[in-house]
Amino acid sequence: MERQLPKSWNTLELKVIHKTPWEKELEIIPLEELGRPRIDVVVTICGFFREMFPNVMELLDKAFRMVAELDEPEDMNFIKKHVKEMANYGDLAKARIFGPTATEYNTKVLQLVEDSAWNDENDLAETYISSMSYAYTKGYYSKEARGVFENLLKSVELVSQVRDCHDYDITDLDHYYEFFGGLSKSVEILRGEKPEMLIADTTKEVVKVENIKDSIEGGTITRTLNPKWINEMLKHEFHGAQKIAERIENLLGLSATTNAVENWVWDRVAERFVFDEEIFEKLRENNIYATKEILERLIEAERRGHWKTGEEMIDKIIKKYLELEGMLEDDP
Structure with missing residues (x-):
């Protein structure tokens, strides 16, 4: 099923002002112009993103903090509302970027699946959460913050993932089930309800948004089950x-x-x-x-x-x- 993301899930409610190619400022969109409440979000990253895009992480973190500190009604600013609810965590309550600890790049979900070393799906969710509950925010770098992470995941209604390369479909890389799947299962276990799961395919000029079932089926039919693809793979001795x-x-x-x-x-x-x-x-x-x-x-x-x-x-x-x-x- 192809669809467009609702606007409430598709914006940070801020404008990025490019002062120079290297210097950016953020400008908050007023509620009157926005026309809806500000939606809370959680950003999960892998270790490679952490190493390659610290500037992006810093800009996003700044955006979350700016919105959390606005003088607005809590029913119109869910970031502010959730920060207040987690006041016992202090400044860490404003963290919205989570990933592996500073010495790791992935989660241990891969190892469990590869080795068939899990009893049930709760094991996969627990492993994902314990691997990804490190906060990256102002004043904290790779700070263990499982309580904040779990509290945020309990309110997640939608999990999304971007596909940005023709070379790989969602069924081609284990990182899709590791990060996208691991996050989805963790939200489901913590909320007791499955989140909506969408894949945004940005490989063409027009972005196509699919639900996870359609994306898996598309990748399976066009690649894994495709006789042409199979025959080409088998031309490579051993590795095919x-x-x-x-x-x-x-x-x-x-x-x-x-x-x-x-x-x-x-x-x-x-x-x-x-x-x-x-x-x-x-x-x-x-x-x-x-x-x-x-x-x-x-x-x-x-x-x-x-x-x-x-x-x-x-x-x-x-x-x-x-x-x-x-x-x-x-x-x-």
Whole structure:
């Protein structure tokens, strides 16, 4: 479903004034001109963003603080309202930028999914929150502020992510389920209700906004399940099958963190990579270890309840998995 973001979710309610190419000032839009309450937001960053764009972080932090300190009614300024509600955290209550600690770049969600080392989705949310609860704001750099972070996440209604490169779709990179999915699942666990999840595709002149389900399905159909893409991948010895296996793992990560991977997607993955004997044989010849990993992910998806399929189908997959294991054991 293609759509436009509501204005209440699409602006910081300030104007950026470019004094020089290197110097910027912020100008607050009056409530009379804005015509609606000021909406509170939370910005989450990865370690690379922290290192590459400290100027952007400083500008955003300044914007949040300016709005929090305005002399306005709380029912028209939700940033100010929430800061007042968290007054026991002192100046940290104004923090709105959170990310990994200063010595880390990612979260530990990746490791849990890669190693299948999680019991339920609560584990993924807990790991995301503990990894990302470090505040970056005036006077504090990488300050542990889990209480503030959790309080803010409890009021989140929408989680959004930008796709800005043709080279990668949402199903192509594990960072999408790590950061976007991890945040979405954390909000759901803390609020007891799923947030709306939108992907803003900025790869063309006109920005296209999709819900997460449509974005996952688009990436799966055009890439992961596309015979042309598969054949081109398999021209790369060893690495081709591994890249395919990585995308199946990403599907499992997205399914666990967003619950937006439809059952038919898993059906099609099994049909394409397991029950199409020609493709399965090509995968095995390219990289038997990656082929075994694809089977493992399908079995895991069924075991965890993300894929509903018949006993006969899952038994066939297990049989193929055991056959590959036997080949590896017999290989000197």
